[in-house]
Amino acid sequence: MKCGYTNMKCGLIGEKLGHSFSTLIHNQLADYSFVLREVEKDKLGEFLRSDELDAFCVTIPYKKDVIPYLEEISPEAKAIGAVNVVVRGEKNKLYGYNTDYFGFDYMIEAAGVNVTGKKAIVFGTGGASLTVCTVLRDKNVRELAVIGIEDNTPENIAKHADAEIVINATPVGMYPHNGKSPVDLALFPQCEAVLDVVYNPARTELVLEAERRGIVAVSGLSMLVAQAAKGFEHFTGDRYEEGYIERIISTISRNTRNIILVGMPGCGKSTVGKLLASSLGRDFFDADDEFTSMHKITPAEAINTLGEEQFRLMENQTLCQLGKKSGAVIATGGGAVTKEYNYAPLHQNGVIVFLERELDKLPTNGRPLSQKGSLKELYHKRIDSYIRFADLRVESTEVPEKTVEAIKQALSEYDYTCVFKNH
Numbered sequence: 001m002k003c004g005y006t007n008m009k010c011g012l013i014g015e016k017l018g019h020s021f022s023t024l025i026h027n028q029l030a031d032y033s034f035v036l037r038e039v040e041k042d043k044l045g046e047f048l049r050s051d052e053l054d055a056f057c058v059t060i061p062y063k064k065d066v067i068p069y070l071e072e073i074s075p076e077a078k079a080i081g082a083v084n085v086v087v088r089g090e091k092n093k094l095y096g097y098n099t100d101y102f103g104f105d106y107m108i109e110a111a112g113v114n115v116t117g118k119k120a121i122v123f124g125t126g127g128a129s130l131t132v133c134t135v136l137r138d139k140n141v142r143e144l145a146v147i148g149i150e151d152n153t154p155e156n157i158a159k160h161a162d163a164e165i166v167i168n169a170t171p172v173g174m175y176p177h178n179g180k181s182p183v184d185l186a187l188f189p190q191c192e193a194v195l196d197v198v199y200n201p202a203r204t205e206l207v208l209e210a211e212r213r214g215i216v217a218v219s220g221l222s223m224l225v226a227q228a229a230k231g232f233e234h235f236t237g238d239r240y241e242e243g244y245i246e247r248i249i250s251t252i253s254r255n256t257r258n259i260i261l262v263g264m265p266g267c268g269k270s271t272v273g274k275l276l277a278s279s280l281g282r283d284f285f286d287a288d289d290e291f292t293s294m295h296k297i298t299p300a301e302a303i304n305t306l307g308e309e310q311f312r313l314m315e316n317q318t319l320c321q322l323g324k325k326s327g328a329v330i331a332t333g334g335g336a337v338t339k340e341y342n343y344a345p346l347h348q349n350g351v352i353v354f355l356e357r358e359l360d361k362l363p364t365n366g367r368p369l370s371q372k373g374s375l376k377e378l379y380h381k382r383i384d385s386y387i388r389f390a391d392l393r394v395e396s397t398e399v400p401e402k403t404v405e406a407i408k409q410a411l412s413e414y415d416y417t418c419v420f421k422n423h
Contacts, residue, residue: 001028002238008032010235013039013047014059019175019200021252022057025225028248029232029240045069048086048094055087055235057228060171063100063127070096080134082127085231097234100131103227104197106245108135110226111218111419113165113193119143121160123152123182124169128197132169141165152182163188166206168196173204178324178348181205191215199224200326201349202257203420208344211420222418225249253416256326259407260346262389263355264379265334266362268396268403272355273331275404285325287332291318299333312339320345337385346389351414353407354390361398 010032012022017036026034037056039047044062048069058066063082067073070083073096077083083096108115120141122132125148136144145160172182178201185191185206194210199220203211210217225248229240259276261269270286277284292298295314302311315333322330323345330350336342346352359375387393392410396403 002030002232002236002241005030005032005236008054008235009035009052010055011035011037011053012057012059013037013053013062015039015041015061017059020059021200021221021224021256022228024252024255025228025248026232028251029229029244030236032235041065049092051088051092053088055085057231058084058086060128061126064130066094067096070094072096074098076101080130082130084127084131084227085234087234097231098131099227099230099234100128100223101135102230103223103225104132104135105139106226107195107218107220107223107418108139110222111193111195111216113195113216113218115165115193116140117142118164118192119145119160119162120165120167121145121147121163121188122167122169123147123172125149126169129169132167132195132197136165136167147182157183157187161187162190164190164192166191166194168194168198168204168206171198173201173206174198175200175324175326179205179320179344181209185209185213185215194218196220197223200256201324202253202418203348205344205348207420208348214421217420219418219420221252222249225252249418250416253418254411256349257416258323258325258327258346258350259329259411260350260352261329261331261355262337262346262352262386263334263396264357264359264362264375264382264386267334267355267357268400269331269334269355271400272396272403272407273329275400276407277329279404279408280329282327282329283325284329285322285331287315287318287322287330287336290322291315291333294318294321315339316342316345323348323350325349335382337389338382343389351411352389352391353410354386354393355396355403356386356393357396 011034017038023034063084066083071093077096077098080098084100085097087095116139120136122129168182173180194217196204196206197220198204202219207217226245229245232240261273274284288299319342394406394410
């Protein structure tokens with residue numbers, strides 16, 4: 001962290017900022033104060049004329065709207081037609097810059113994606129899209145198609161079925177509207193890489209689909225951190241230190257990914273989860289408790305009165321809500337892995353840990369599915385699914401504290417990345 005800027009008031013302005021990681025990032029860059037400031041559209045001019053912040057980043061939907069209020073904008077911002085960093089100078093004059101160009105260029109290069117000579121299709125026509133298109137042109141893509149909301153029709157998409165690079169430069173799929181995608185990747189049989197500027201969740205539905213198809217996919221976190229580091233330079237006139245971007249990406253990924261515990265009923269997920277959350281200073285959520293709170297019936301009651309299939313659908317609703325969280329520890333029900341549709345909501349923002357325990361040490365009291373047949377049969381029905389879901393496998397011992405340490409060790413060796421390939 002760079003020190004000596006405690007008198008500076010910095011921040012991020014936008015319309016909705018509940019999803020933002022910017023405070024986490026800037027707190028690691030420097031010791032200036034950094035706040036999130038939601039501004040209504042009709043209040044934008046009033047805010048910009050005030051002296052509330054000395055410097056600030058700009059996000060959706062104001063990257064173009066701030067321009068008329070600026071005394072001067074940098075050449076790259078002028079060429080792109082969008083501003084994402086504003087610095088307040090003498091006599092309250094505002095100066096605009098675009099660091100998203102640097103961020104998106106870093107995102108491409110760090111992921112090792114080659115766009116030169118390729119056909120790219122960009123979804124979105126806002127400020128982020130303007131930046132993305134400028135970078136792609138400068139990198140000499142062979143052809144560039146831009147699809148806005150009104151253009152996103154089957155007929156228009158079919159014209160660009162030969163696209164090799166697919167980029168989402170819209171908020172589609174961003175928290176809290178997880179699970180949405182601007183397009184079906186099946187329409188692009190030659191697709192080689194997917195770039196999504198959204199960073200929360202870590203894996204949008206578009207990124208998840210790319211993973212399923214074995215296509216390299218990159219989330220927007222690397223772009224976010226890189227543009228913030230460049231923004232720091234405009235804020236302070238100082239240079240960010242070499243290696244800062246990579247270290248901050250790793251730290252933010254580690255701190256914002258959920259830790260998801262899966263395993264047989266009675267393997268210790270709840271006990272271990274609570275201890276793990278306490279040890280890491282995270283919130284803990286038990287999927288069974290959340291199920292009861294959401295549906296006003298316990299999992300056991302739902303299975304016995306509504307049947308397992310209806311219970312599983314209700315369980316999925318619960319997991320979809322839990323999976324949207326960031327930086328939590330979540331203990332799932334023992335059979336959550338039996339339904340493939342639970343994988344995406346858990347995987348989108350989580351590291352999934354399979355807690356393995358010897359069958360003769362698993363309790364069955366109060367567990368209706370464990371009581372219906374032998375545990376051995378239940379285990380053999382589920383083991384392939386546990387392995388399929390898991391990023392990490394850890395032995396759950398009779399000493400929960402020992403299991404917690406084993407999980408923490410496994411997590412310390414886990415590769416937190418913004419570049420995703422087939423799981």
